[in-house]
Amino acid sequence: MLGTAWVLVAGLAVVAVTVVAVAHLALRGSAPAERARLLRALSAVFRALADVVRALRGGA
Template identity: 90%
Template structure:
């Protein structure tokens, strides 16, 4: 079970880094209104990732 949990956490970390890299590229040339929309979307993504991590911690 521990090996499976580490694999899931590593996968989530890779997803988080990928999202950050894509957000950085998207924010570089965007207008302020687009930035606000993108940042709200990123907030939703990171809250979902946090919920998954909390579920994993609570389940083990």
């Protein structure tokens, strides 16, 4: 599993970069309330990605 885990981690990194790019585009012209909601959603996405990486590393 460790030999192929880097492929999954690289894929997660691509997802993270894509999410950041889309968030940047969404935040440019949004109202403060919309920004707060989007940033909370982004936080949840990045926490989920971090949980996946921790699970791959075997940590809790």
